[in-house]
Amino acid sequence: MIRIGHNPNTNMLPMFYYLEKEHPLLESVTAEPTGHNAMLAEGRIDMAPISAFSYGEHWKDYAILRNLSVSTNGRVGSILLFSKVPIGDLEGLTIALTNASATSVNLTKILLHHYYGVTPGYLTMPANLPEMFAKADAALLIGDAAIQAALLRPECYIYDLGEEWHKHTGCSMTYAVWAFPKSLLAEREEEIMRIYDLLLEAKAKALGNMDDILRTCQMMLGGSLEYWRDYFAQFNYGLDHDLVLGLEKYYNQCFELNLLPSRPVLEFWPKE
Numbered sequence: 001m002i003r004i005g006h007n008p009n010t011n012m013l014p015m016f017y018y019l020e021k022e023h024p025l026l027e028s029v030t031a032e033p034t035g036h037n038a039m040l041a042e043g044r045i046d047m048a049p050i051s052a053f054s055y056g057e058h059w060k061d062y063a064i065l066r067n068l069s070v071s072t073n074g075r076v077g078s079i080l081l082f083s084k085v086p087i088g089d090l091e092g093l094t095i096a097l098t099n100a101s102a103t104s105v106n107l108t109k110i111l112l113h114h115y116y117g118v119t120p121g122y123l124t125m126p127a128n129l130p131e132m133f134a135k136a137d138a139a140l141l142i143g144d145a146a147i148q149a150a151l152l153r154p155e156c157y158i159y160d161l162g163e164e165w166h167k168h169t170g171c172s173m174t175y176a177v178w179a180f181p182k183s184l185l186a187e188r189e190e191e192i193m194r195i196y197d198l199l200l201e202a203k204a205k206a207l208g209n210m211d212d213i214l215r216t217c218q219m220m221l222g223g224s225l226e227y228w229r230d231y232f233a234q235f236n237y238g239l240d241h242d243l244v245l246g247l248e249k250y251y252n253q254c255f256e257l258n259l260l261p262s263r264p265v266l267e268f269w270p271k272e
């Protein structure tokens with residue numbers, strides 16, 4: 001039995017919609033990304049779509065499943081900085097960061113410190129825009145919380161961090177990778193291979209049947225089918241060479257800004 005992390009946000013439906021929930025080899029544990037980051041590090045789950053940043057913290061212990069990620073080359077639509085002032089004016093002000101994210105929290109710091117030359121103060125809070133705006137001048141939200149907040153058209157500046165990253169670096173951005181502890185390979189490699197095949201099959205089926213997923217998103221959060229078609233058009237759930245280059249750029253920036261203690265070396269599984 002492999003315990004995998006299930007992320008309930010709409011952007012993960014192309015991975016989970018067709019994954020068999022009752023498969024005898026699988027047990028799913030639902031949480032936001034930071035929940036899975038902690039559970040994988042503590043051995044409470046065996047594999048998950050963790051924050052790319054969390055892989056960067058544990059790269060010596062983890063392997064990354066090939067050809068799987070949550071990435072965009074530009075706009076993402078659900079990693080949004082809501083701000084009362086233009087982004088370049090945040091010097092000395094306060095940003096409330098969602099407690100659900102690790103990748104985007106550090107992406108925010110890279111963009112602000114390195115590219116805009118501003119150093120705000122930070123708070124970490126549950127994702128709730130009115131409560132965040134009561135305590136801070138800007139708020140970072142990810143996933144469905146970001147989509148829901150943006151659909152309400154709040155009166156503030158809204159920056160898409162995938163778009164900002166692309167604008168400043170020309171690179172794609174990988175938010176999540178599927179990782180597992182390498183120590184599992186000694187005795188459970190065959191089981192991991194079975195789960196990997198299930199994940200690839202579920203993804204292929206979803207990407208060939210996106211209409212079902214668009215309707216599900218509409219039922220979950222509202223919005224038009226066109227809105228959802230446009231949202232998913234940005235995403236890449238693979239992990240090709242160009243995406244890896246973008247991810248390495250992100251890790252290098254994290255290391256240079258002391259957000260990571262070492263420069264991660266990516267180790268993929270299965271070996272080619």
Ligand SMILES: C=C(O[C@@H]1C=C(C(=O)O)C=C[C@H]1O)C(=O)O
Nearest residue numbers: 033051078101102103104143175
């Ligand atoms: C695209 C998204 O990516 C997510 C963002 C993450 C993070 O910031 O740590 C982690 C997992 C991703 O699935 C999103 O939630 O909107």
